[in-house]
Amino acid sequence: xxxxCEVLLPTTEHNARELGEVAAVEAWRIEKKYSRYRKDSVxxxxxxxxxxxxxxxxxxxxxxxxxxxCFEISEGLFDITSGILRRAWKFDGSDRVPDAAVVQxxxxxxxxxxxxxxxxxxTIPDGMELDLGGIGKEYAVDRAYDLLMARxxxxxxxNFGGDLRASRPLPHGPWKVGIERPGAAQNAAMMLDLEYGxxxxxxxxxxxxxxxxxxxxxxxxxxxxxxVPDAPRSVTVAASSCTEAGLLxxxxxxxxxxxxxxxxxxxxxxxxxx
Amino acid sequence: xxxxADAGSVRRxxxxxxxxxxxxxxxxxxxxxxxxxxxxxxxxxxxxxxxxYYREDGRIQAIEPVISAVRDLSxxxxxxxxxxxxxxxxxxxxxxxxxxxxxxxxxxxxxSLAAARHLYxxxxxxxxxxxxxxxxxxxxxxDWTLPLSRLTRLSVGGKFSYEDDFYSATVxxxxxxxxxxxxxxxxxxxxxxxxxxQPIGGTPTPLSDYTxxxxxxxxxxxxxxxxxxxxxxxxxxxxxxxNLSLDRFSGYLNDPYKLVSVIDGAGNPVAYVxxxxxxxxxxxxxxxxxxxxxxxxxxxxxxxxxxxxxxxxSDTAQLRLRWWNAGRDQYFEPSVRWYRQSAAxxxxxxxxxxxxxxxxxxxxxxxAAFHALTYGxxxxxxxxxxxxxxxxQGTEFNVRLEYYQQTIQNSPAAPAALQGLDLYPSLKAxxxxxxxxx
Numbered sequence: 221x222x223x224x225c226e227v228l229l230p231t232t233e234h235n236a237r238e239l240g241e242v243a244a245v246e247a248w249r250i251e252k253k254y255s256r257y258r259k260d261s262v263x264x265x266x267x268x269x270x271x272x273x274x275x276x277x278x279x280x281x282x283x284x285x286x287x288x289x290c291f292e293i294s295e296g297l298f299d300i301t302s303g304i305l306r307r308a309w310k311f312d313g314s315d316r317v318p319d320a321a322v323v324q325x326x327x328x329x330x331x332x333x334x335x336x337x338x339x340x341x342x343t344i345p346d347g348m349e350l351d352l353g354g355i356g357k358e359y360a361v362d363r364a365y366d367l368l369m370a371r372x373x374x375x376x377x378x379n380f381g382g383d384l385r386a387s388r389p390l391p392h393g394p395w396k397v398g399i400e401r402p403g404a405a406q407n408a409a410m411m412l413d414l415e416y417g418x419x420x421x422x423x424x425x426x427x428x429x430x431x432x433x434x435x436x437x438x439x440x441x442x443x444x445x446x447x448v449p450d451a452p453r454s455v456t457v458a459a460s461s462c463t464e465a466g467l468l469x470x471x472x473x474x475x476x477x478x479x480x481x482x483x484x485x486x487x488x489x490x491x492x493x494x
Numbered sequence: 495x496x497x498x499a500d501a502g503s504v505r506r507x508x509x510x511x512x513x514x515x516x517x518x519x520x521x522x523x524x525x526x527x528x529x530x531x532x533x534x535x536x537x538x539x540x541x542x543x544x545x546x547y548y549r550e551d552g553r554i555q556a557i558e559p560v561i562s563a564v565r566d567l568s569x570x571x572x573x574x575x576x577x578x579x580x581x582x583x584x585x586x587x588x589x590x591x592x593x594x595x596x597x598x599x600x601x602x603x604x605x606s607l608a609a610a611r612h613l614y615x616x617x618x619x620x621x622x623x624x625x626x627x628x629x630x631x632x633x634x635x636x637d638w639t640l641p642l643s644r645l646t647r648l649s650v651g652g653k654f655s656y657e658d659d660f661y662s663a664t665v666x667x668x669x670x671x672x673x674x675x676x677x678x679x680x681x682x683x684x685x686x687x688x689x690x691x692q693p694i695g696g697t698p699t700p701l702s703d704y705t706x707x708x709x710x711x712x713x714x715x716x717x718x719x720x721x722x723x724x725x726x727x728x729x730x731x732x733x734x735x736x737n738l739s740l741d742r743f744s745g746y747l748n749d750p751y752k753l754v755s756v757i758d759g760a761g762n763p764v765a766y767v768x769x770x771x772x773x774x775x776x777x778x779x780x781x782x783x784x785x786x787x788x789x790x791x792x793x794x795x796x797x798x799x800x801x802x803x804x805x806x807x808s809d810t811a812q813l814r815l816r817w818w819n820a821g822r823d824q825y826f827e828p829s830v831r832w833y834r835q836s837a838a839x840x841x842x843x844x845x846x847x848x849x850x851x852x853x854x855x856x857x858x859x860x861x862a863a864f865h866a867l868t869y870g871x872x873x874x875x876x877x878x879x880x881x882x883x884x885x886x887q888g889t890e891f892n893v894r895l896e897y898y899q900q901t902i903q904n905s906p907a908a909p910a911a912l913q914g915l916d917l918y919p920s921l922k923a924x925x926x927x928x929x930x931x932x
Contacts, residue, residue: 282515285644289511293504339570339644362516388821459505463512468505486505 227368228377230390239372243364247380250360253280254352256303263350266342273336273343281340283352283359290355290467291332297474298467301330302442303351309447311438315431323445330442358420358466361385365462377414385418385462399456399491410491414458420465422473423454423493439473450477458489507675509730514676540564544929551922553623554584571640574651580631585623589752589857591844591908592915593763594618600704601626602695602751607705621919624751631657645672649683659750662689666719677727687717687743693750700770701855704753713746731788737781744774754857755844761911764847769856771840777802790818805839806861827872837863843905843917859918863903870896889932896925 227243229236255261262280276284287300304326308318329347336343344350357380364378365385377386377395386395394413399421412419429436439451455472459465468486472479483490541563549555562576588599597616601624604612616622637651647670655662668683691697696709721739728734748771756765779800786793798810812831818824838861840854874892902918 286511286515289507289514293507293511359515362512366516460509461512461516463515464505464508467508467512471504482504485502487502488505 225380226378227364228379228395229372229374231374235373239368239376242367242371243378246364246367247360250356250363254283254356256351256353263352266344267349270344270348271346273341276340276342278340283355284337284342285339286463287352287355288332288337294471294474296331296333296443297441298354298471299330299332299442300350300352300354301332301335301348302440303353304329304349305440305442305445308445309429309438309440311428311436313428313430315429317429317431317436327445330445354470355463355466357381358383358418358462361418361462383418383420383462383466386414386416389415412491417458417460418462418465419456419458420462420469421454421456422466422469423452439476441474448474448476452479452492452494454493455479455483456491457483506730510676541932542929543931544927546925546927548925549923550584552585553921554582554586554627556580556582567640569641571638571647572649574635574637574639576635578631578633580629580633582630583628585625586627586751587621587623587859589749589754589769590622590763590766591755591757591857591912591917592616592619592621593755594761594912594915595763597622597763599624599753599766602693604695604707606707619915621916629657629659631655645676646670659693660689660691662687664688664717668721679723679725681721681723681725683719683721683723685717685719685721687715687719689715689717689745691715691746691750697746697750698768700748701767701851704766704768713750715743715745715747717741717743732784732786734785735781735783737779739777739779739781741777742774743777747771747773747775749856749858752856752858754842754855756847757844757909757912758847759909759911761909767845767855769858770854771838771856772804772854775802775804790820790822792816804861806835806837808833808835823876825874827870827874829868829870829872831868831870832865833868834865835863837861859902859921862905862918864900865903866898866900868896868898870894890930892929892931894925894927894929896927898923898925 225244225247227240229239252258252260253262256263258264262277266274266276266280287298290298291300305323308322308326310316329345329349334345334348361378361380361383362385364380365387368376368378369387372387375386375388375390377384377397382399384397389395394415397412397414397419399410399412399419428438436447437451439448440446441448451473455469457465457469457472459468465488468483468488469490472483472490472492475482480492483492541561543561544559546558546560547556548558558578558580560576560578562574564572564574566572590597590599593616596618598613599616599622600607601612601614607613614625633653633655635651635653637649639647639649641647649668649670651666653662653664653666664685664687666683666685668681670679670681672679690712691714692712693709697711697713698704699708699710702708719739719741721737723735723737725733725735748769750768752769753766754769755763756767758764777800779798781796781798783794783796785795792815794812794814794816796810796812796814798808800806800808800810810831810833812829814827814829816825816827838856840852840856841858841861841863842852842855843857843862845852845855872892872894874890877889877891898921900921902920905918908915908917
């Protein structure tokens with residue numbers, strides 16, 4: 221998981237270390253299980269069985285169920301099979317915009333509806349790939365949160381690389397959360413008060429291509445294979461769970477120019493930077 | 495996802511989807527090393543246990559431990575087991591009316607009025623009740639729910655109950671389907687019950703004079719039930735439920751220990767006959783429940799209307815409030831329940847010796863017209879935070895105290911000679927329950 225992972229607790233007790241370990245063990249467990257960089261991950265195992273049907277464990281099955289619902293809710297905008305577009309797009313600040321034919325050739329390999337999924341049995345057609353990166357970190361925050369809820373006598377905040385969730389206010393007031401604003405200077409970080417609930421942020425201004433004066437943002441529409449025009453630079457959403465907040469901020473990015481209107485309609489607290 | 499087409503719906507559906515993901519037992523699986531051997535064994539079981547003590551003023555008292563366990567299965571199904579043990583003792587009203595003179599009765603186990611050790615005498619003015627009543631009941635049940643598809647579930651189950659003089663077995667099956675993004679659930683369930691009765695001392699001949707000891711062997715009773723339910727998420731914090739149910743019982747429906755006093759014009763009990771109820775009963779009921787929750791408060795309102803072919807109509811209304819403390823780990827739950835029923839067509843607190851022989855007859859106060867109020871207070875504390883490594887989410891200790899008062903209404907005027915006696919004493923009872931959920 222990119223970024224620091226921390227648990228904040230207002231305590232001087234030595235159980236803080238134990239609680240931190242509970243969260244860390246859970247974060248490592250989820251990363252190990254779903255990382256696309258590890259050869260021993262469940263994801264790698266699934267990819268190795270392409271073309272044949274595999275039986276998923278219960279947790280992985282719930283994640284695939286969730287991904288399916290996100291695919292349906294977003295009418296294909298959110299798609300865990302779209303990671304394959306990385307083969308064409310390398311957002312390194314250069315001007316290497318891929319050839320349209322290359323992008324086109326990848327589209328047949330994208331689409332959750334091309335998987336055969338009847339929980340717990342999954343069949344991935346040859347050439348396709350799953351990427352749980354769009355869910356994993358937020359999911360890990362919520363899982364760690366649940367484990368700490370059952371153990372921590374004091375309020376706490378779980379922060380995994382900027383996606384976070386707090387249990388209840390500190391004894392003397394809300395948590396002060398700084399949200400980095402990509403592109404803006406460090407000291408321009410926005411300070412928010414959070415009593416309880418989750419915040420998740422999508423966006424990374426350092427990842428783009430620039431060609432002939434046109435900026436290609438890193439948010440790709442899985443249906444076209446091309447960057448979403450006019451996507452915000454960053455979107456932060458507050459919701460009850462980190463998973464929910466993360467999906468809403470991701471969907472807002474994918475909405476491009478309509479991001480703000482979309483967020484307003486969902487009646488959530490949000491912070492949007494263009 | 496049409497923008498503007500259905501404002502907020504994306505979020506609503508996402509909430510449902512993330513609840514399904516985060517609430518699933520799947521993720522609770524691998525949790526590290528703190529849990530010990532027993533912990534691992536019961537890790538996937540949610541256990542609720544309670545010990546209840548019930549006492550009626552001057553009548554029955556009961557002690558009832560209950561334990562139930564639910565396990566989420568790996569295929570998305572669920573297995574639920576429960577077990578109850580009841581121990582009742584005290585005085586059980588035998589149906590006869592109080593009198594100005596002492597009344598002597600034989601216990602059900604007696605074979606004649608000669609054996610004095612089976613007799614009990616009731617002082618003038620007191621409600622006749624068998625003082626040596628005691629009974630123990632063992633009951634258990636199992637329910638297995640299995641998903642048929644993402645939206646449909648089937649559940650099958652069975653129950654049994656065992657007492658000295660009564661055995662009962664029930665099987666049931668239900669289908670449940672979600673609609674409308676799982677905001678609506680419709681269920682249909684059927685059940686079938688078979689009971690076997692072997693009253694102590696034999697089954698009395700209905701309407702026979704009890705001094706004749708006309709008793710036969712065992713009897714049976716059957717029941718069938720049908721229930722149609724609709725649960726609707728009205729808003730994120732508001733749940734509404736409607737149930738329609740239809741039950742039919744047939745066979746031996748009498749209480750084999752209940753008598754009816756035969757009172758002459760001077761108010762003297764001249765005889766006692768065994769009651770006789772119709773051999774079938776069909777019951778229809780409508781139940782409506784609404785639950786609304788906010789951050790620290792929730793309200794539940796339950797209403798029920800029931801009517802049966804014995805002429806009993808009943809109304810129930812129950813209101814429950816729950817307040818959480820700021821840390822949301824303790825709550826108080828006051829409740830009040832109001833109940834009213836009309837009498838069965840054949841309810842007669844007594845009969846006159848000259849009365850034309852009635853076909854159906856019972857003086858059981860449970861078939862009388864009465865109203866009742868129950869006041870309750872429950873306190874619960876979540877121990878997850880306080881037990882350290884032993885606790886887990888959902889660990890709760892609670893204690894509940896209830897006070898019940900029942901008043902008989904609209905009873906037929908008593909013969910002049912019985913004036914001044916409390917013929918239909920009101921019933922007061924308390925219930926204390928201590929529960930532990932793990």
